[in-house]
Amino acid sequence: MKPSAFDYECPTDLNAVLAMLGDTETETSILAGGQSLVPMMNYRLAAPERLVDINRLPDLDYIREDAGFVAIGALARHGEIKASELVGRHFPMMSEAYDWIAHAAVRNRGTLCGNLCHADPASEMPALMQVLDATLVVAKATGTREVTAQDFFVGTYETVLESDEMLTEVRIPIPEAGTGWGFEEVAMRKGDYAWCTVVATLRVVEGRIAAPRIAVSGVGDAAIRLGAQEETLAGAEPTSAVFEEIAAAAAAAVNPPNVEHISADYRRDLLRSLLPRVLSAAASRVAA
Amino acid sequence: MNKKAISLTVNGRVREALVPPRMLLSDFIRHELELPGTHVGCEHGVCGSCNVVVDGKAVRSCLMFAVQANGTEITTVEGYDTAEGLHPIQQAFWEEHGLQCGFCTPGMLAAAKELLAANPDPGDDEIREAISGNLCRCTGYEFIINAIRSAAKAMREAEIQKTLQPA
Ligand SMILES: Cc1cc2nc3c(=O)[nH]c(=O)nc-3n(C[C@H](O)[C@H](O)[C@H](O)COP(=O)(O)OP(=O)(O)OC[C@H]3O[C@@H](n4cnc5c(N)ncnc54)[C@H](O)[C@@H]3O)c2cc1C
Ligand code: FES
Ligand code: FES
Numbered sequence: 453m454k455p456s457a458f459d460y461e462c463p464t465d466l467n468a469v470l471a472m473l474g475d476t477e478t479e480t481s482i483l484a485g486g487q488s489l490v491p492m493m494n495y496r497l498a499a500p501e502r503l504v505d506i507n508r509l510p511d512l513d514y515i516r517e518d519a520g521f522v523a524i525g526a527l528a529r530h531g532e533i534k535a536s537e538l539v540g541r542h543f544p545m546m547s548e549a550y551d552w553i554a555h556a557a558v559r560n561r562g563t564l565c566g567n568l569c570h571a572d573p574a575s576e577m578p579a580l581m582q583v584l585d586a587t588l589v590v591a592k593a594t595g596t597r598e599v600t601a602q603d604f605f606v607g608t609y610e611t612v613l614e615s616d617e618m619l620t621e622v623r624i625p626i627p628e629a630g631t632g633w634g635f636e637e638v639a640m641r642k643g644d645y646a647w648c649t650v651v652a653t654l655r656v657v658e659g660r661i662a663a664p665r666i667a668v669s670g671v672g673d674a675a676i677r678l679g680a681q682e683e684t685l686a687g688a689e690p691t692s693a694v695f696e697e698i699a700a701a702a703a704a705a706v707n708p709p710n711v712e713h714i715s716a717d718y719r720r721d722l723l724r725s726l727l728p729r730v731l732s733a734a735a736s737r738v739a740a
Numbered sequence: 741m742n743k744k745a746i747s748l749t750v751n752g753r754v755r756e757a758l759v760p761p762r763m764l765l766s767d768f769i770r771h772e773l774e775l776p777g778t779h780v781g782c783e784h785g786v787c788g789s790c791n792v793v794v795d796g797k798a799v800r801s802c803l804m805f806a807v808q809a810n811g812t813e814i815t816t817v818e819g820y821d822t823a824e825g826l827h828p829i830q831q832a833f834w835e836e837h838g839l840q841c842g843f844c845t846p847g848m849l850a851a852a853k854e855l856l857a858a859n860p861d862p863g864d865d866e867i868r869e870a871i872s873g874n875l876c877r878c879t880g881y882e883f884i885i886n887a888i889r890s891a892a893k894a895m896r897e898a899e900i901q902k903t904l905q906p907a
Contacts, residue, residue, distance in 0.1 A: 460761035555873020
């Protein structure tokens with residue numbers, strides 16, 4: 453299908469973008485990579501009156517190291533982040549996850565920031581950003597605020613962003629040395645949205661798990677951290693019995709969607725199988 | 741809604757047009773520029789048959805608006821062949837039976853072109869990964885993989901030939 457008509461603006465200055473977003477007379481959407489918005493417009497699931505194309509904003513296409521974190525700008529494309537040496541060095545989990553996210557031609561245009569704003573419940577990066585404890589920098593005409601990834605996601609296609617706000621940067625803290633990580637996903641095909649994605653980081657101090665962080669996507673209306681399971685895990689020994697117990701509790705706690713060929717029970721089973729693998733991978737990477 | 745003036749280079753030729761913002765790049769290429777080699781299967785980013793090369797990168801032309809292509813350089817399947825004939829990737833698709841109905845072929849070629857530009861000697865897994873965003877209903881993919889492997893070899897050998905020729 454074809455999108456309905458809209459007005460198109462392509463500012464070359466961030467303030468102009470923010471001013472347009474602030475003008476409440478016209479229903480305005482940001483156009484970043486267009487890899488989620490344009491399909492929705494082609495289906496007429498979205499019909500904004502005006503698109504503000506941010507692809508020609510200077511200075512938002514960056515991935516750079518700052519004081520203790522890596523900053524990724526609103527125009528950094530999936531493909532650039534996937535190939536980034538800096539990202540691979542500090543967050544190998546991101547490079548690994550990118551093998552599972554869309555396909556080369558989609559990654560050539562799609563952006564991490566657009567991906568987070570789209571907030572698909574089966575999307576990988578919303579889970580990764582929560583495990584990596586990212587901070588999202590949100591701008592509007594009158595100023596900026598910072599939101600943790602954990603507070604950013606509200607529900608299916610829903611975030612805390614107001615209609616006059618734009619996500620300009622994601623800041624990912626560089627993990628402490630000795631942090632182990634794990635990532636597992638099951639999807640219909642590699643590159644499709646996840647049926648279940650599980651990610652975790654942890655450390656092991658004197659034989660006990662410390663600072664565990666676990667997040668999942670595909671098994672609820674948004675990617676979430678598993679706070680209760682993290683609590684049980686903290687201080688426990690990294691044994692498969694512990695991991696399996698935690699996975700069973702997690703599977704009982706989530707509320708997955710029940711759709712045609714992928715039942716809620718099946719997604720729970722996936723979580724129960726993937727979580728122990730992720731935790732033991734994370735524990736083994738601590739040792740390495 | 742207000743039409744926008746755009747100017748872009750398609751297959752080496754400068755094209756200028758007034759386009760409504762809602763016009764997809766795929767429709768612009770097919771209907772306005774009359775280059776129907778770019779195919780449209782799904783119009784939501786899934787099938788890859790609309791892939792074209794924009795500023796050196798394969799992208800879905802159904803997920804870009806024509807107005808966004810202002811100032812870019814685009815290559816469609818009509819622009820692959822050279823004075824000597826078919827592009828080596830096209831030649832290899834022909835020789836290896838990399839197509840049957842041909843619907844997916846322009847998108848496959850764009851994906852293959854980007855892959856081989858970055859990686860002249862890809863392994864089969866890398867070839868599979870590169871075309872993973874392109875659906876083919878006919879070939880079962882094996883002949884496409886063979887074609888890309890064979891094109892890579894031909895292009896590497898041509899490079900060697902080039903370096904052997906006197907300047
Ligand atoms: C075939 C296919 C397969 C895919 N597979 C996956 C997958 O496996 N996993 C996955 O996670 N994704 C997948 N995607 C989606 C892809 O990751 C998109 O790139 C991403 O979801 C959106 O990023 P974008 O830059 O294209 O945003 P756009 O489509 O331009 O925008 C998406 C939404 O976010 C808003 N927005 C964009 N940028 C900003 C900003 N800076 N501030 C505020 N709002 C903003 C837009 O207004 C819009 O509402 C797939 C897409 C396709 C077409
Ligand atoms: S027509 Fe563009 S991806 Fe299918
Ligand atoms: S040759 Fe028919 S779809 Fe690929």
